[in-house]
Amino acid sequence: MVEETGGIGNTHGIGTVGIVGTGTMGAAMADVLRPHHRLVVWDVDEASVRRQEAAGSAVATDVAELAAEADVVLLSLPGPDVVRHVVTGARGVLTAAAPAGPGPRVVADLSTVDPGTARAMAAAAAEVGVGYLDAPVLGRPHRCGAWTLPVGGTEADLALARPVLEKVASRVIRVGDAGAGSILKLLNNLMFGAINAITAETMAAAERLGLDPQTYYSTLADSGAASVSDLFREIAPKIANRDWAPAFTVDLLAKDNRLGLAVIEEAGITAPVARAVVDLNEEGRAAGLGALDTSALVRLFEEGERRD
Missing domain, CATH: 1.10.1040.10 (N-(1-d-carboxylethyl)-l-norvaline Dehydrogenase; domain 2)
Known part of the structure; x- marks a missing residue:
C-alpha cells in the first residue's frame, strides 16, 4: 500500500491520479495536478521520484502498486517500447485491473508513440475493462496547464479522464479513435x-x-x-x-x-x-x-x- 502524503479531496469523482514517468513533462503535470488530486508516482529515475516525494506526492514501489491506487493513470514515457512494457508487462498498469479488482478506470498516455502501439494498448486495456486514451502533448513543459491534447479513444473514456486532462491542458480535443492522437x-x-x-x-x-x-x-x-x-x-x-x-x-x-x-x-x-x-x-x-x-x-x- 502506498503511504498517504496529503489530504487532497476527491475532485470530480477522481481521488487519486497516478503518473508513470516523472521526467520533464511528467514533473510539470505533477506540479499542476498536486493542488487538486492526491498523486502517486513512479519512475525508474530515483532522483526524480525523490523530488516528487519532497513536493508531496506519494511514491509507489512499482507500476502495479501505483495502478491499484489510482482512479486515472497518466503516462509520460520516452517511447513505444517503454509504454508497452509499462502497460502490459509483468507488474504493469493492467495487472492491477484483473480480475475486476482495484485499479484505474482509464489510462491516458501523454507520450509520443506510434498509432499501432496506442491501438494495441487500448485493445489490451479493453479486455480488462479499463479505458485507454492516447493524448500526446502539444506544447513545451513550461506551458503545462495551457497545453493542447489531441486525444484518440472513445467519448466515454475521455469523459472519465477529462477532469484531469483539463487541468494540464487548456484544449482537450477528441480527434478520433485509438491511435488518432498519436x-x-x-x-x-x-x-x-x-x-x-x-x-x-x-x-x-x-x-x-x-x-x-x-x-x-x-x-x-x-x-x-x-x-x-x-x-x-x-x-x-x-x-x-x-x-x-x-x-x-x-x-x-x-x-x-x-x-x-x-x-x-x-x-x-x-x-x-x-x-x-x-x-x-x-x-x-x-x-x-x-x-x-x-x-x-x-x-x-x-x-x-x-x-x-
Missing part, C-alpha cells in the same frame, strides 16, 4: 523537424554569407513575414548564442520523426521532406549531438562539421 502528434513533430532543419541551415548560411546571425534572426522575427514561426523565434536565438541546453533533444526528435515517417510510408505516401528530416536527425546523432537541443543541428551545416 498520428496527429507525429505529423506535427515532422513539421517541427522541418522547421528546425531549415532554421539551422539558413542560420549557418547567413553567417557564411556575411550576415550577423543575431541581426538575421531579429530582423526576421519581428518582420511579419509569413515564413516566420514561433519555433524559429525560439531556435534561432539559441543558435546565435550557441545555447545547446535542451528544451527538446535531438534524440527525442529523431525518435518522433522516425515514427512519423514510418506511419506515412506504411500508408503508401511518398514523403521526401520527412525523409530528409529523418536523415538529418540521424546524422546529428551520429555526430554526437543527440543529448543536445535540436538547435544544435546547425553544427552539421557549419564549415568542417557536416559529413559528405
